[in-house]
Amino acid sequence: MLMCVSSVLFSGEHTTLPKQADPSNNITELVKPLRVRKYIPAKMSYLESSSAPNDEDEAFYLQCRAAYVSAFKSSLAKISSKQELCRVLQLAGRNPSQATLDKYWTTGTTDMNFDDFCGILKHERKAEKNELIDVFKKLDTDGDGYISQSKVEKLLTTGGDTMTPEEVNAIFSLSDINKDGQFNYAEFCRLLVSTVDACQMASLEKLQADAKLKKQNFGSHLGGPSNPSMSPKSAASLKTAEATWSDPDNTQKKDSRQSSHPSSARSRRSNVSNSASGTSSSNKEWHHSCMKGCFLLEEDGTISSLHYQLHLPQTACVILSIQPITLNRRTDKPPPWMYVDTALFVMSASSTDSSLMCFTNAKDNEKYIWRGELKAGKYYLLPFSSGCKLKKRGRKNVYSKTIELVYKNDAGKLDLTKEFREVLSDIFDMIDLDGNGLLSLEEYNFLELMISGEECKMGTWAICKDNFDMKKNQLTRQGFMELNLMEATEKDGDSDDLWTLVETMGYNRRLELVEACPFQIEVLCEGTKPSLHAVRLDSGPKLLNQALQRSITLAGTAKQLKGQDNVFIYTYTGEHRVSSLIANKSNQKVTIHVNNKHNSNCCSSRGLNVFAIEVPARTKMVCQHVLPISEKLDWTYNCVETLLPYK
Template sequence: MKPGILMKAVWPQVEQGVSLFTGCCVQTFCTPPLSSEWLCAQSKGCFYLEEDGEIVSHKYRLHLPQSSTVCITIKPLRLHQTEGKCCPWLSVDTVLYVLKESEPQENLQLVCCTDQQNKEMFGWKGELPSGVYWLLPFTTGCRLKKGKTAITGEAKLVYRDEDGELALTREFRAALSDIFETIDLDGNGLLSLEEYNFFELRTSGETCDEEVWAVCKENFDMKKNELTRQGFMDLNLMEANDREGDPSDLWVTLLSLGYNKALEMTEACPFVIDIYAEKCKPRIKAIYLEAGSWQLNRAICKSVVNKGDAKVMDGCENIIVYTYRTGMRITSVIENKSDNKVIVHVNNEQSRNCLSNRGLAVFAVEVAPKSMMVSQHVMPLNEQEEWLYSCVHSLLR
């Protein structure tokens, strides 16, 4: 077992091609520094689930002006309006892959990932040289996935008040307040043009320019050229008025942000990133909102290969299965060193209390020649109970 991984586990000797794990979830810890002398930068973001199951998220650039010990954490964001409500995204796993920028700019080198766990928080602490880094958030998809529960009925978004004027319902205002809190990436209580454009990009596929923002400033409440929470509410009320109370466009917005027709956020996971540095002030900025890139996939594979246990597939010396376990996550990667593509059969039928991002107990993975790819991510279905991960990889001929 790798140093620093505190997990009560047993890895018995088993036949080639079988990965076996039994244990309970015992968490490793990365505690943010308590000293006020450490400088902190923070940004929020969100994972959004697409119709095809793909996951979109913000991606960030981190600037560290000088070498320093740093602590990096990511965790699901607790929203004020959801106190006492079911918040399924709080159980979603999160991780940050940290890549250092070098010349050429697209040549990003994996530095670390936040694989130390403290409850819902995942973190990493260590030394980083000065420079520019990219922070790529990731979630396995084990828990952030399409729901199977049918929603009957539809929440009411607007109504006519006693004067016959359109108004937003209390439930819709609460949802909008949570949305505002999520898209206010720097947490200053206002929306900048850049922050608002991430919202527009997600909900309409378009962005606003400075000219449109100036018109917005004339019609909605702003402070320091940034949209207030009330201004955001009024903007949505204007959209309802434009359609004479027809909520269709409002629902397009809500559904694209992960809400269902009961105004529950079930297909999104807002998160918050904290960067603590001992010797300098770090700066973090959201740059993109997009699906996982090839850099992210490469970083995941490289991390598993560097830290995981390697097993050569029985009778196939060119096929290697790497398995990396940390906290409540297991990831396996298949490497194909041969000159031909291979199809690997994966069987999890002997696993117990396990949840795979594949959604299937048995499936096949095609791996191109001279390449590697993620086979699956696995988490416990119930973290309070013992879980058994038993996976058999075999070559389909």
């Protein structure tokens, strides 16, 4: 009752206090809705003022987060109804009217995320005690601080959204209300404000007491708060760092280079070096690290790539990104792999905890980004592509147009063709992970493992040093060419092994890169230098699947399959990708029929509009990923899942 009286006074409508917000105080057990016309005009909140102090901003976002995780399991959960929106707003000390709820939750609203919630709180301020008293004073014609019960009862049961007599009686049953039929509105307003504060404090205490909730560190959508638990001062530093974003096509250059600027009109191009510096609110230097990699299509159609380990010496504001990159051969038309979607999942590399920390969910042109704060420690960075736009190609008529790899020159000696040299140069760039223009033994071994499954031994590497061009015990581009020419020469011009290399790296027999996507990972850290290197994880696919499933269940919405109590469909709807997961909690396998025919301008990772998926008992399984065919056009996801009869 106390909590909801502000909505009564300020707009006139019915709301209900959620039980989760009740502090031990027994006053809130009687909280019920009231309705009175709105008298006080809305004022600009402190967050709308350009001179707002940073500590107030920080307190605001902490209160937002506390209220949200009191209502939901994490800040990635979504508000799925108007009733849930009302509930979480009340936990944040607001008391929305029906008109207020209708303003934010329109007929076209299906859900809201944490950022949407924060945006509402910025504009819906808390009612102050003096303002509430001023409203009651308009009803206090005698000016003695009291209003007759009959006058209040008449107002609440006849004006606006009427209340029941029982609800009105509940107000007057409070111990702090006089028993002589007079309503002490000043005392009532004091109780109301103290109850709001008590509910907020209960939410904050719950957040502080729950270590798991405190350490959740998920990013948010582009343009919203980078991280709910991050201070505005840190968020400002992240925005400043965007101006020092490096150009992915020039990572091999160690001299000064220009950054590729974000699409935001506020960003500008600036010169950076390998240690990108920018002026932030804390005057700390921004450090930059990057590594390259490549998504490769396996024979079974799955997508593989290297994984990476990030080490942060100390807790820092971080910007992570992944994006496709072009190779040295330039054409007027962007290569097809530049349209392949990418993502980066961040898992804790702790020996006791490999939980999902965050994943890229914002996009700037081809770059997929996460901004936030990460604690000191080690993390696995797991690259991901949905498979919607990177698929196996048919090989019909390809072999009839095969390009030669080797030929005999005028001296009668074998040599590499110009076309093959260009491809080898591109492959060199793909496996030159640190972009220093040289191949280390570790980098070369990643290639050998992909081709033959065996590593190059140190003895063999020493032989390479004696026979091929090397620098600092690393293979140069020329040395890489010499190595492949020697292989062709030893086989007397037989190109089978060379074709194995070419096709493993995603090229067809016309030397077109059609089944691979070169990418680059970038890390910007404030105040500490990150360490980033490629690793070969035997558990990599399992970890990636775990991260993907976790992201869908945490950030997605769940619905029960029609007619099934123990089968649920989780759907993550991002700005640029929809991913769905089926959770079969029953004790027998189920077969789900999936129909994408109602989607528009969409392509599925399954490659089919209609398909069936079998999910074993007590198992979760990713169903599909869906992307827009053309990002320039509207796209609609309206998938229908039904249970196929068990045979």
